[in-house]
Amino acid sequence: MNHTRSVPTDLIVALDQFRPEQALEWIEGLRDYPLIYKVGFELFMAGGPELVRELVHRKKRVFLDLKFYDIPTTVAKAARQAAMMHVEMFTLHLSGGRAMVKAVAQELQDIPALRPKVLGVTVLTSFDDVRWAEVTRALTGHAVDASQSVEGLIEHSPSWGADGIVCSAMELKMLRAKYPLGPEGVYAVVPGIRPEGADLDDQARVMTPAQARNAGASAIVMGRPITQASNPSAVVVRALKDLGH
């Protein structure tokens, strides 16, 4: 899909703390809005592919956030299964490298009608520079800053075959300097979003929906500000407006 400033920014709702049956019931309250639902590890481990199929059956758009990382063949076959479930997008770790990402892109080539967006994860934001240096030193003998690794992975991601990346709002500037918004642009999914004045929960550096859109997000992820709101529809309506819907 085209993503320019004139195209609305997608709103992804993270269904993190629901049991599968609860999630299915809860989202019915939001059925009138153009939303994408993020199913992560926790919910997937509880509800499995059946939950994903049920969401799709109910005509919901699904972002399967399982962050695949394995040998290329295994990830390519997992990606095929995700596509067969009609998810709209899914994640893999870019640190799986060129061969892994390419294998996925190739695997999906012969099912173009089902092809989900392939989104790359760079360095998990739970890493600070000290913790990331432990990893890079163990791998290479050198300490590398997390931001340097993020930039390197983002640089390669499109040529390896990913359609987009998951990045923090703070990384959008660097991303858009390299890959501007545009019809064939990199699809940037940004978590860590809070409406003006909302509780930060455990998120440290946040942006509002409008700020993320202005900074070049193609989609934002919001979980708790919507799922724990006393009036989720009101939060959704406000966010959709700020996102150009």
Ligand code: C5P
């Ligand atoms: O509830 P909240 O809006 O903080 O949820 C954000 C979602 O985005 C969660 O599913 C979280 O795991 C995910 N996420 C994040 N920060 C990242 C990557 C993913 O908060 N860097």
